[in-house]
Amino acid sequence: MALHLGRGVITAGPGVRFARAGGLWRVTRPWHPGLRPFLRSYAGYWDAATSPYQVRLVPTGSAVVVISLAEPFAQVRRLGLPGEGSGRIGSLVVGLEDRPTLAGHPGGQEAIRLELTPLGAYRLFAIPMGELTNHVVELHHILGPAAAVLVQRLAATRDWAERFDLLDAALLARLDIGPDPAPEVGHAYRLLVGTAGTIPIARISAEVGWSKSYLIRRFTQQIGLTPKTYGRVMRFHRAMGMLTRGGASLADTSAVCGYYDQAHLNREFRALAGTTPGRMLRARRVEGALTL
Template sequence: MRTFMHGGAVWDVACPQRPSQVAGVTMAGFRIRDLDALRMVPHPAVTLLLEFGAGSPVLDRAAGRQQRGSIAAGPGFGSGGDVRARGENVECVQVRLSPVIARAVLGASPADLDGAVVSLEDLWGREASRIREQLGDVSPWQDRFALTDALLARRHEAGPLVDPEVAWAWHRIIGSRGLARVDGLAAEVGWSRKRLWSRFRSQLGLPPKRAVKLVRFDHAVHRLVAGDGAARVAADAGYADQSHLHRDVMAFTGATPATVAGEPFLAVDDIAWPSRGTPSSLMSPGISGSVGRRR
């Protein structure tokens, strides 16, 4: 494990030594003695939090709502900046799923999450309890990753696939870092705009325009964390100007670009998610390139 220190945050972080059996799956392990009001920053993936051990993370949400235990959260969860995570002696495996494979792994469409969060027990029933017990019964983090990966691979194998056209459109957005022209996506796959927008939303959990904004924001905000100036980030990431970047960051996080640049949730990514900067980390096999003009 590596120790992540940022401001008052001190976390132990573990990474798998091997990639997942399923393309589009990345994971990291965390051991945190004192998790204090961590702002959850939206990310263009479905997030699974598999907790185990003596502690238990708590998500504080809007209007005083709370969520405890293992959870699944849709793409863009935390938008608006009104979700905080806290807890003592937290141990968990965090999984990021490309929305393209999330429907198969979850057993439900990410659209059912609607950018929100649900208990993993509500989705998986006893299987959620079993994986919690299994993760707690083994000590090496690599064994925990192997257990998690085997579960995800088994569920993915048995689950439904998304339409190739929908997967291609998602990969186009990811590969362009949110600079793809959404009005051209339907024409490129040979579908009507209405058909693509409907299938994309129902299978991936968010409409194409929202996906573009979220992917662009994710790229930009990590540039801010790396120390790049807001004006340069705005120009490189495709924003109209610096005020446009400011509005997007505020909408997604409830904070200014300068504040978000210091968030531990983002700063830990270079350790926990070393493949984060590569588009393939949110893709799955067999859909790259053109799908032709299918109808």
């Protein structure tokens, strides 16, 4: 399969699929079985347009890796935190977040984007995840000099099947030697995900057999957010899903997702997404990004 997409011919081997996603081409292939436990999303993107654009990124409860194969981002800036942002940045790692981010790009993007579960990210990055919370870091600062070589090899091939093969091999090799998270942290994480963040922290503490303070410390180290904050992000995503599917009022969504009332829901959307539920639902969304 070959596509003529403006900057030459892009080819794709068996199993690779191209689909339109907003203004981008989204490129996917079935995930390698060895990667599935650690991933939430894994796709390539290609944008023929060269017009600058800006998107707002909302917390996903995942860590994100973006491998830039063409134009880098012009700016990535966290809302609500001091500083002017990243400046020009190419391949990057984004830790777990509890606030929105603005990302600007000059256009002509070609990249591979991965969303990793928090425990998958802890194993892949092999550093305390709390060090990455609300931070955007160049990829080579986390994965070392080999990351730059890998990015060059990925950019040099125009065949997406080969790109996925190269990246799969690099990810599997690093995951194979990465640290194992504590079983108690894994159990606490699954309880929060399984209840969409509504389980009390005291109950999690009792189930894993740790004191509340020790649970918070170890969870934050290996996940990147406190259990309470991670629960906020899970409730936000459940609420967003209910509203997106339609049929649920703001009052019903508030009650089901564990908010005190509709005003509480609105405050959480402003804190985590920087906008109201209504405005967020009217925005075009691709992989957690809202087009501004």
